[in-house]
Amino acid sequence: MNNQSQTNPGIKRGPALTALLVAGFVGLFSETALNIALGDLSRLFHVDATTIQWLATGYFLTLGILVPVTGILMQKFTTRQMFFASLSLFLIGTVIAALSPVFGVLLVARIIQSMGLAIALPLTQNVIFTVFPPQQRGGAMGLMGLVMLAGPALGPTLAGLILDTLSWxxxxxxxxxxxxxxxxxxxxxxxxxxxxxxxxxxxLSVVLSTIGFGGIVYGFSVSGELGWTSTTVLTSLVLGALGLVAFGIRQTKMEQPTLNLQAFRYPMFVVGLIITSITFFNMLSLLVILPMYMQVSLLITAFATGLVLLPGSLLNCVLAPVIGRLFDKYGPKAVILPGTVCIAIAYACFTQLGVNTSLWMLVPVHIVMMLGIGMVIASVQTNTLNALPKRYYPDGIALTGTFQQVMGAVGIAVMVSVVSAKQNSYLATVANEPTQAFATGTTTALTVSFALALINVVLSFFVKKTN
Known part of the structure; x- marks a missing residue:
């Protein structure tokens, strides 16, 4: 891009950003919306619970594999070519999914959808950092943060309403x-x-990246089912780790690397990447564990679960642009530090959950949680990428996008495993009370998340404004 594009009056930033954000919302909505229908789909397609989970796991796995490659693709192809490729994949995958007669076809459709999202998210960030001057990026990234939170958060609520009135x-x-x-x-x-x-x-870089990120995501994804000592899990994790090491070494020796790792030389990029990774680890695992807790331990319906989570999601949608403007006006620490504190407070409350917890308590705690996440995600991403020279934007975006999706997938797998292990231990040694057992497993997992949230609070003190 030439430098004139940032001030070129011919670029209508609002409509251009709207097109990208709508596509991103649909992709992120699809990321979680189908989760609430997995039980029905398992019976409809006559497959077990382990198999049907691949509709979610396959989505994350594809993102983990493809997002690292987008850095080089955004340099090789034009913005419009990438955009039309993304929308074509979205449309094809969505139509095939809606018409799927068997499980295998639906799984392929989900993978195609995920390929579209793997292009759309990095492309949106790249456009924001190219056409918006630094003093306006916070507001634009606030809108993207709204999409990144609203899509996954509203997915279960809207899908529950759809399932209550229409077919999947x-x-x-x-x-x-x-x-x-x-x-x-x-x-x-x-x-x-x-x-x-x-x-x-x-x-070779693409192959190593696929083995590395794909192996890590797959290993963690099947660990809850097969156990951490399973040969399949250990082999997948070891191959993934070796693939990432080989990928990293190869990038340092190439004149034009597929993913330029020079971004790690900038301290604020590294700090921001760690905060973002922990936030996505906690957030996406919470979006799975909390609804399960409400349905299993509190015995409420899927649609009622969605309604409990709705106020926090809606408030975050309303405040996201405001948070972006606060970032632009007062700087990153003024937004990120209170955001991490809000998240930590919410997790401290969540560690007290039980079978007698009132729904009215969950609503305000979830609101505080979503407020904190909204303050952290977009602000950290903006400050993280601002730390890089312009030539590293595609690589920095690819790195942050990869870590977000990989850590989200790993977070879901790890936390579900923690819940399951503690639940089984409770049933075997304490009492045969499934609702209490699941509540105990949930609080154990959320205690781990609380500890990680405290790490983010400490890291937020080291955040500095970048240019």
Whole structure:
């Protein structure tokens, strides 16, 4: 991209960003919306619970594999080419999913959808950091933070409403108008803003990246089912670790690396990456564990569970742009530090959950949690990428996007395993009370999250404003 694009009056930033954010919302909504229907789909397609979970695991696995590659793709192809590729994959995957007659077809459709999201999220960040000057990036990233939180958070609520009134296929059919809107808006308003270079895609780097990130995500994803001592789990994790080491070594020896690791030379980038990774680890695991707790231990319906989580999600949607403007005006620490404190307070309250916990208590605690997450995610990402020179934006975006998805998948796997292990221990040694056993497992997992949240509070003191 040339430097004129930031001030070029021909670029209509609002409509262009709208096209990207709508596509991102649909992708992130799809990330969690189907989770609430897994039980019904398991019976419909005559597959067990382990198999049906691949509709979620496969989505994360694809993101973990493809997001690292987007850094080089955004340098090789134009903004519009990447956008149309993303929307095409979204549309094809959504239609196939809605028409799926068997489980295998639905799984393939989910993977195609995930490929579209793997392009859309890094592309949106790259456009923001290219067309918005530094003093306006906080507000723009606040809007993206709204999408990143609202999509996964509203997924279970809206999907529960759909399942209560329509069939599961409508989870996909109802997203088509939004995807078509994004396609039309993007085709009209989204310009080419990136600088296309004559770079080659190193096949070996892609293979090593796939083995590395794919092995890590897969190993953690099946650990809850197979156990941490399983040969499959250990082999997958070891291969993943070796693949990442080999990938990193190869990048340092290439003149034009697939993913430039020079971003790790900048301290604020590293600090921000750690805070973001912990936040996504905790947030995505909470989006799985908390609804399960409410349905298993408090014995409320899936739709009622969604309603409990709705106020926090809606408040976050309203405040996200405000938080972005506060970042632009007062700097990162003024937003990030209180955000990490809010998250830690919410987790401290969540560690007290039990079978007699009142729903009215969950609502305000979840509101505090979502407020804190909204203050942290967009602000940290903005400050993290601002720490890098412009030429490293695609690589920094690819790195942050990869760590977000990989840590989210790992967080779900680890926390579900902790819940399951503590639940089984309670049933075997204390009493045969399933509701209390699951509540005990939940509080154990959330205590781990509370400890991680405290680490983020400490790290937030080291955050400095970057240019």
């Amino acid at each position: 296929q409508w989870i996909f059919w109802l997203t088509l108008p939004f995807l078509l809107f994004s396609l039309v808006f993007g085709s009209i308003y989204l310009p080419n803003v990136n600088e296309v270079r004559n770079v080659s895609i190193d096949v």
